[in-house]
Amino acid sequence: MATRNRTLIFRKYRDALKSVRVPTSSSPSTSSVGGVGGGGGPVIELASTSLLHPNRKYAPISTEDPGNSSKGAFTVGLPPAWVDVSEEIAANVQRARMKMVELAKAHAKALMPSFGDGKEDQRTIEGLTQEITGLLRKSEKQLKRLAAAGPSEDSNVRKNVQRSLATDLQNLSMELRKKQSTYLKRLRQQKEGQDGDDLEMNLNGGRSIIDDDNLDDMVFNEHQMAKLKKSEAFTVEREREIQQVVESVNELAQIMKDLSVLVIDQGTIVDRIDYNIQNVATTVEEGLKQLQKAERTQKRGGMVMCATVLVIMCAVMLILLILKTILF
Amino acid sequence: MVLVSAARDYINRLLQDISGMKVLILDSQTVSIVSVVYSQTELLQKEVFLVELVDSISKSKEPMSHLKAVYFLRPTLENIQHLRRQLANPRFGESHLFFSNILKDTQIHILADSDEQEVVQQVQEYYGDFVAIDPYHFTLNIPSNHMYMLPAVVDPPGLQHFCDRVVDGIAAVFLALKRRPVIRYQRTSDIAKRVAQETSKLMYQQESGLFDFRRTEISPLLLIVDRRDDPVTPLLNQWTYQAMVHELIGIHDNKVDLSSIGKLPKDQQEVVLSSEQDAFFKANMYENFGDIGMNIKKMVDDFQQVAKSNQNIQTIEDMAKFVDNYPEYRKMHGNVSKHVTLVTEMSKIVEEQRLMLVSEMEQDLACNSGQVAAFEAVTNLLNNENVSDIDCLRLVMLYALHYEKESPVHLMQLFNKLASRSPKYKPGLVQFLLKQAGVNKRTGDLYGDRDLLNIARNMARGLKGVENVYIQHQPLLFQTMESIIKGRLRDVDYPFVGNHFQQGRPQDVVIFIVGGATYEESRSVALQNASISGIRFILGGSTVLNSKRFLKDLEEAQRIAKASTNVV
Numbered sequence: 001m002a003t004r005n006r007t008l009i010f011r012k013y014r015d016a017l018k019s020v021r022v023p024t025s026s027s028p029s030t031s032s033v034g035g036v037g038g039g040g041g042p043v044i045e046l047a048s049t050s051l052l053h054p055n056r057k058y059a060p061i062s063t064e065d066p067g068n069s070s071k072g073a074f075t076v077g078l079p080p081a082w083v084d085v086s087e088e089i090a091a092n093v094q095r096a097r098m099k100m101v102e103l104a105k106a107h108a109k110a111l112m113p114s115f116g117d118g119k120e121d122q123r124t125i126e127g128l129t130q131e132i133t134g135l136l137r138k139s140e141k142q143l144k145r146l147a148a149a150g151p152s153e154d155s156n157v158r159k160n161v162q163r164s165l166a167t168d169l170q171n172l173s174m175e176l177r178k179k180q181s182t183y184l185k186r187l188r189q190q191k192e193g194q195d196g197d198d199l200e201m202n203l204n205g206g207r208s209i210i211d212d213d214n215l216d217d218m219v220f221n222e223h224q225m226a227k228l229k230k231s232e233a234f235t236v237e238r239e240r241e242i243q244q245v246v247e248s249v250n251e252l253a254q255i256m257k258d259l260s261v262l263v264i265d266q267g268t269i270v271d272r273i274d275y276n277i278q279n280v281a282t283t284v285e286e287g288l289k290q291l292q293k294a295e296r297t298q299k300r301g302g303m304v305m306c307a308t309v310l311v312i313m314c315a316v317m318l319i320l321l322i323l324k325t326i327l328f
Numbered sequence: 329m330v331l332v333s334a335a336r337d338y339i340n341r342l343l344q345d346i347s348g349m350k351v352l353i354l355d356s357q358t359v360s361i362v363s364v365v366y367s368q369t370e371l372l373q374k375e376v377f378l379v380e381l382v383d384s385i386s387k388s389k390e391p392m393s394h395l396k397a398v399y400f401l402r403p404t405l406e407n408i409q410h411l412r413r414q415l416a417n418p419r420f421g422e423s424h425l426f427f428s429n430i431l432k433d434t435q436i437h438i439l440a441d442s443d444e445q446e447v448v449q450q451v452q453e454y455y456g457d458f459v460a461i462d463p464y465h466f467t468l469n470i471p472s473n474h475m476y477m478l479p480a481v482v483d484p485p486g487l488q489h490f491c492d493r494v495v496d497g498i499a500a501v502f503l504a505l506k507r508r509p510v511i512r513y514q515r516t517s518d519i520a521k522r523v524a525q526e527t528s529k530l531m532y533q534q535e536s537g538l539f540d541f542r543r544t545e546i547s548p549l550l551l552i553v554d555r556r557d558d559p560v561t562p563l564l565n566q567w568t569y570q571a572m573v574h575e576l577i578g579i580h581d582n583k584v585d586l587s588s589i590g591k592l593p594k595d596q597q598e599v600v601l602s603s604e605q606d607a608f609f610k611a612n613m614y615e616n617f618g619d620i621g622m623n624i625k626k627m628v629d630d631f632q633q634v635a636k637s638n639q640n641i642q643t644i645e646d647m648a649k650f651v652d653n654y655p656e657y658r659k660m661h662g663n664v665s666k667h668v669t670l671v672t673e674m675s676k677i678v679e680e681q682r683l684m685l686v687s688e689m690e691q692d693l694a695c696n697s698g699q700v701a702a703f704e705a706v707t708n709l710l711n712n713e714n715v716s717d718i719d720c721l722r723l724v725m726l727y728a729l730h731y732e733k734e735s736p737v738h739l740m741q742l743f744n745k746l747a748s749r750s751p752k753y754k755p756g757l758v759q760f761l762l763k764q765a766g767v768n769k770r771t772g773d774l775y776g777d778r779d780l781l782n783i784a785r786n787m788a789r790g791l792k793g794v795e796n797v798y799i800q801h802q803p804l805l806f807q808t809m810e811s812i813i814k815g816r817l818r819d820v821d822y823p824f825v826g827n828h829f830q831q832g833r834p835q836d837v838v839i840f841i842v843g844g845a846t847y848e849e850s851r852s853v854a855l856q857n858a859s860i861s862g863i864r865f866i867l868g869g870s871t872v873l874n875s876k877r878f879l880k881d882l883e884e885a886q887r888i889a890k891a892s893t894n895v896v
Contacts, residue, residue: 001334001337001338001341001455001503001504001506002455002503002504002506002538002541003338003341003452003453003454003455004430004452004453004538005450005451005452005453006431006436006451006452006453007449007450007451007452009433009436009451010436010439010440010448010451011440013436013437013440013441014440014443014446014448017440017441018444021444079393079394080394083349083394154390154392156377156378157349157351157377157378157392157395160372160376160377160378161349161377163369163372164372164373164375164377167369167372174652177651177652178652181652249647249651252651253647253651264368264369265658265659265662266367266369266605266659267367267600267602267605267606267659267662267663268595268599268600268662269583269595269598269599269600270368271367271368271369271600272363272367272368272583272600273359273362273363273366273367273368273371273379274359274360274363274581274583275363275583275598276368276379277354277359277379277380277381
């Protein structure tokens with residue numbers, strides 16, 4: 001695939017034309033301008049240049065309030081506040097991803113046959129799963145904050161950032177759920193392999209088998225009692241585990257439902273760039289029309305009318321009062 | 329994959345080296361170029377959070393210096409002017425300029441002059457100046473397509489503009505493929521000759537350094553032909569999926585706009601038909617209507633199975649599985665609705681306009697001989713009230729093209745009948761077509777009655793009978809491709825430009841049809857590429873034609889020609 005780089009020629013022309021133009025008054029600014037232009041834009045600039053060239057690019061040394069950057073032509077360009085939110089969400093997503101890797105390792109370890117009773121592993125797995133779900137929940141709430149009101153270019157950027165983060169979050173949630181379900185399945189298989197009788201009893205809720213036992217054997221001997229207690233404890237334990245997993249499944253399902261509104265379906269018309277540009281154009285126009293209409297209604301609106309009427313009435317009453325005192 | 333992957337590679341490279349939040353600024357042509365190969369989600373993954381048009385962006389005043397601007401524009405005069413204004417008052421942090429074709433030095437000069445704030449970080453030429461609608465089919469979406477039918481004296485600057493765009497597009501394709509071709513053109517067409525010569529000048533003289541790729545294999549072949557050599561293909565009704573949708577409804581940049589067709593739910597008013605993104609479409613785009621119906625029925629049945637199993641949720645596991653599979657289910661649902669809607673609408677149109685009857689006649693006129701029988705059949709159809717005016721016009725045109733020289737009396741009678749039938753379509757249009765693309769102007773053997781071999785082939789086919797009457801027509805392009813494969817493309821008909829010559833068979837052939845290609849021809853090319861012949865064909869056109877567009881071009885050209893003769 002052929003390409004051609006014209007940057008050198010461009011820079012040559014630019015420098016040549018710059019020297020032809022009238023130079024600016026202070027020399028340190030020109031030299032720093034030259035340095036910045038040629039070097040590809042280091043981020044830190046002299047304070048004097050930012051004062052002389054108020055429309056310059058990103059300069060973190062600024063006394064401007066960060067929230068103001070979207071208004072006014074003379075603000076130095078700091079990114080607006082929502083960029084921080086989006087960066088936070090991105091950082092959370094990254095952290096969640098790392099924790100998922102850890103979780104995968106913990107799952108693998110727990111599934112391996114071991115000498116201990118595996119409670120440690122269970123606890124780490126639980127802890128990790130909760131952490132990840134918590135991170136995802138938090139990110140999702142923050143994502144809602146990114147939405148902006150009113151049509152403007154900035155709101156389009158925000159919407160797109162929202163969409164991209166929503167896709168990431170959704171993918172993570174699905175991955176987590178898949179991991180959990182595979183873990184559960186493997187766990188069940190393992191347990192099945194270890195103690196088949198107990199599992200059967202657990203699956204049937206335990207009681208019916210005990211009834212059968214009753215029918216067969218009126219007297220429980222100690223061995224059977226012990227077995228019974230063990231299987232009951234086991235059942236309770238398993239129920240708790242399943243309950244937990246169900247809870248996390250539900251939570252994640254909720255997250256996914258909320259996110260699916262934001263995520264674009266691939267391959268549909270909404271995924272086309274030209275469709276989105278057309279829509280932006282129409283929404284911005286619509287927004288402008290709405291704003292104009294609102295302005296007109298407000299001008300024409302009740303408040304102004306009422307106020308004028310009241311003022312006129314007051315004036316009339318005042319005049320009547322004066323007349324009354326004069327005449328009488 | 330060739331063209332689509334080349335375009336995607338360019339856009340990937342454009343975006344990958346620039347970090348941080350970006351805004352992508354395009355012009356009206358590059359929007360098409362980018363939209364057919366890149367999706368919005370992929371842009372979001374590359375951190376492009378805003379896409380704007382270069383002419384509308386100057387109206388807004390908000391500075392957004394936390395975004396980096398990536399411009400991807402064609403190097404035209406208007407774009408350079410827009411850029412000048414934007415560089416003088418930059419709204420974004422940095423600017424990276426990418427042009428889809430070769431920049432002139434003066435243009436670079438102008439840009440450098442206006443970049444006082446030094447926001448431009450790089451200026452590059454990435455040669456993605458063509459719309460890659462299918463892997464082996466590209467178009468240039470030229471609006472003033474009718475120019476090719478007019479003689480040069482009528483509108484010299486307009487024609488020059490047309491030729492420049494065509495040359496730029498072809499050059500970009502070869503730069504993307506990194507090859508320099510040997511050029512041949514159709515002898516009887518002035519515009520083909522002009523385009524061929526200007527392309528050759530560009531590749532071998534003006535920018536010979538850029539095109540010199542030092543490849544040792546056999547050079548590819550660029551063949552430039554004129555639409556008027558095969559005026560029959562765009563006039564015919566189509567019965568294979570992609571071609572049929574374009575003929576009856578219209579596909580533009582792989583999008584179908586159904587809003588004018590009927591009352592449809594909001595999410596089905598505009599749909600995407602892209603072979604890259606839709607597996608069902610990719611499998612069925614060249615199938616005929618009957619087979620498509622069966623395949624869609626199978627798809628709907630499969631979908632109903634899945635839907636039924638989704639409704640049967642009893643345990644927690646089922647619930648979990650449902651939530652897992654929901655995105656796929658939704659996508660499948662959308663896809664099924666889309667195809668069902670398209671086929672339903674097309675069936676409706678076929679019913680209303682009696683297209684099966686009309687199309688059988690058209691195919692007969694295009695493929696079989698028998699002047700008297702044809703005349704009678706056409707007269708009958710012209711008498712039929714249910715046949716629409718535009719179909720009558722097409723039938724008369726097809727008859728005229730085939731039996732131009734036989735029995736002028738019959739031809740006159742048909743003209744009169746057409747004139748009395750519809751005041752809108754004057755027979756003058758048919759005569760204009762004959763003047764442009766009549767038997768004297770054509771190089772190729774459209775009806776298979778010049779060459780002895782072709783006559784024999786026709787007779788054999790007549791004896792054997794055809795599988796499907798409605799798709800028996802083969803475009804002339806098919807014969808041209810066969811000749812190239814056999815190495816028998818006649819020098820007399822398709823001479824080389826200048827002193828080019830080709831030793832042996834080329835392995836890559838780009839055929840460019842000045843005046844527009846059709847989806848029937850692109851199907852022909854795709855099927856040819858699927859068969860193992862050792863040669864890879866790529867088709868290009870100045871636009872994608874259907875019968876409406878072709879007739880519009882004819883009318884426009886006729887109007888201008890008449891106006892200019894009045895002036896003169």
